[in-house]
Amino acid sequence: MSTLLELRNVTKTFGGGLFQQSEKVALRDFSFAIDSEKPLITAVVGESGSGKTTMAQMMLGLETPTSGEVLYKGQDLRHCSRREKRSFRRDLQAILQDPFGVYNSFYKVDHVLTTPITKFGLAKSRDEAQHLIEQALLAVGLRPEDTLGRYPHQLSGGQRQRTMVARTLLLRPKVIVADEPVSMIDASLRVTVLDNLLQLKREFGISLVYITHDLATAYQISDHIIVLYRGDVVEAGNPEQVVKHPEHPYTKLLIGSIPLPDPERRWGDDLIDGNGGNVEHLILESAERAGSLRP
Amino acid sequence: MRPILEVSDLEVHYPTPRGPLVAVNGVSFALQPGERLGLIGESGSGKSTIALAIMRLIKPPGEIIGGRIHLDGVDLLALSEEAMRQRRLAEVALVTQGAMNSLNPVARIRRQIRDGMRAHGLKLSKSAFDDRLAELFHLVDLRPEVAELYPHELSGGMKQRVCIATAISLRPKLIIADEPTSALDVVVQRRIMQTLDRVQGELQSAVVLIGHDMGLMAQFADRVAVMRAGVIVELKGVKELFANPSHPYTRLLMDSLPSLDQREPSPATAGVTTTAPPLGNGAPPASPVPVENAR
Numbered sequence: 001m002s003t004l005l006e007l008r009n010v011t012k013t014f015g016g017g018l019f020q021q022s023e024k025v026a027l028r029d030f031s032f033a034i035d036s037e038k039p040l041i042t043a044v045v046g047e048s049g050s051g052k053t054t055m056a057q058m059m060l061g062l063e064t065p066t067s068g069e070v071l072y073k074g075q076d077l078r079h080c081s082r083r084e085k086r087s088f089r090r091d092l093q094a095i096l097q098d099p100f101g102v103y104n105s106f107y108k109v110d111h112v113l114t115t116p117i118t119k120f121g122l123a124k125s126r127d128e129a130q131h132l133i134e135q136a137l138l139a140v141g142l143r144p145e146d147t148l149g150r151y152p153h154q155l156s157g158g159q160r161q162r163t164m165v166a167r168t169l170l171l172r173p174k175v176i177v178a179d180e181p182v183s184m185i186d187a188s189l190r191v192t193v194l195d196n197l198l199q200l201k202r203e204f205g206i207s208l209v210y211i212t213h214d215l216a217t218a219y220q221i222s223d224h225i226i227v228l229y230r231g232d233v234v235e236a237g238n239p240e241q242v243v244k245h246p247e248h249p250y251t252k253l254l255i256g257s258i259p260l261p262d263p264e265r266r267w268g269d270d271l272i273d274g275n276g277g278n279v280e281h282l283i284l285e286s287a288e289r290a291g292s293l294r295p
Numbered sequence: 296m297r298p299i300l301e302v303s304d305l306e307v308h309y310p311t312p313r314g315p316l317v318a319v320n321g322v323s324f325a326l327q328p329g330e331r332l333g334l335i336g337e338s339g340s341g342k343s344t345i346a347l348a349i350m351r352l353i354k355p356p357g358e359i360i361g362g363r364i365h366l367d368g369v370d371l372l373a374l375s376e377e378a379m380r381q382r383r384l385a386e387v388a389l390v391t392q393g394a395m396n397s398l399n400p401v402a403r404i405r406r407q408i409r410d411g412m413r414a415h416g417l418k419l420s421k422s423a424f425d426d427r428l429a430e431l432f433h434l435v436d437l438r439p440e441v442a443e444l445y446p447h448e449l450s451g452g453m454k455q456r457v458c459i460a461t462a463i464s465l466r467p468k469l470i471i472a473d474e475p476t477s478a479l480d481v482v483v484q485r486r487i488m489q490t491l492d493r494v495q496g497e498l499q500s501a502v503v504l505i506g507h508d509m510g511l512m513a514q515f516a517d518r519v520a521v522m523r524a525g526v527i528v529e530l531k532g533v534k535e536l537f538a539n540p541s542h543p544y545t546r547l548l549m550d551s552l553p554s555l556d557q558r559e560p561s562p563a564t565a566g567v568t569t570t571a572p573p574l575g576n577g578a579p580p581a582s583p584v585p586v587e588n589a590r
Contacts, residue, residue, distance in 0.1 A: 047480035048451075157338070186337035187507060187551045213480065216553040243555055257485040259510030261552050263533045267514040268485060 004036035010068035027051035028231045039201045041208040043218035046228035056179045093168040097180035099160035103152035136166040140196045158189030165196045179211045298325040299501045305362035318344040320525035329499040333516030340522040346473045385415045388462035392474035398446040405442040431460045452483040473505040
């Protein structure tokens, strides 16, 4: 077993400079590893301020940790040669939240697909490039003739996001870091994008780090869930265990807060104890006592 | 009983170079006093346009082409601009998704709420206003000190509470809440919805809740209207809708909701083992991270 990417005891703080009184810890003592042989989908679940995006940025080499190490094939990212960095940038690909912001609205969508081909020299000829692009689009269930030659605003959010998945597919990365890939997409189109991501693992052996605030989709697609709260891992385990038998009060609160699509079941009933009292405050209090929730 | 709101054959167009875009295409519904109607649909379905039409805030070149809107028996579309302005906030109030951005950044919360009341004809003495403010803040679960703060000193949830307090400051007969919680985390969302629930019970205002989340509708609405492409495709009692959705689009919306009860044995996830170790070098922690480490 070989480790492709590892975050080892990574901490990231912001602020605390000359003019700021206190520094803010975005992520604390976080460890995580991705195996290069065994593709897995890991969901990192958290709300705003949990540190999930900071984690993604460090995983992608866009932020450097304040302490701890980010290791690519066992070597600290800061000491990688240009060549290794280049291979790192190909092995790790990102899919971000906003499926519109990544496009330049003056260019046709073809642009985001041809750029990686030129940058990484993936094709020898124009025809080969065209062929690769069409294959990638077909693989995510888009018809090349309906997608190519169009401008970003002419596609739906779902189509734009699937085009991004196709782009990453061109590069055959080992890992995709997807930061809230479906939160800006209509519910009826979300499934198609999530299916694409699942398919990447199944057919192409690509590992996925799925960053989301939505525990329900995390439960549906992931092999492993990590719950972050204010920079700390408060719970980690397989989805059944995390969702059905959460141990940490914050996870319980998170699960109880999801509105149930069932008018017969009252929202937050899971948070009510046997005597009819609301345990929400108890949960927060006990969590604070345990030291994992700060006021 | 006479309905508090009656919308009939409403039609709203936005002109484009290629002919009018029909945002709302002949929509009719009615609300009884104190009733909660959910209006669910995806982007571009016309749900927010309906909210703006009721408030008569459709921006030109958008235009209400046809139909009638009666609020408590008064034909809103026949009113002068000034008469309509007076009715806003006093009789019908709108809480939007970006309500937090509608706060004036350079005014204390106290002044913003007082300005709203004054502009709509209620001039109170200082002590009477203080009493009213205390009552409002109690209702929306805000500490009294918040009145003296500026918007940037508040969290997203607190700002949304301020907006709800402003909306109910003149006890309107109808509150339109357009995606009031979509910019908030789930834990905060549940608390805000509980506040809206309590406020509605106290004031007995009718509420139109606009959103895209079936779960939220199930937990809040008495009746639900499903919108697609400018028309209501289905409108019925919430229990009946969930037990027996008759329109295929309603079913699609429900099916696209990821469940927390069961991991669907979709072909993509079937056969995936969840025991492989993705965390750290060794085996995954069988239980959540010990609390000492999770600090």
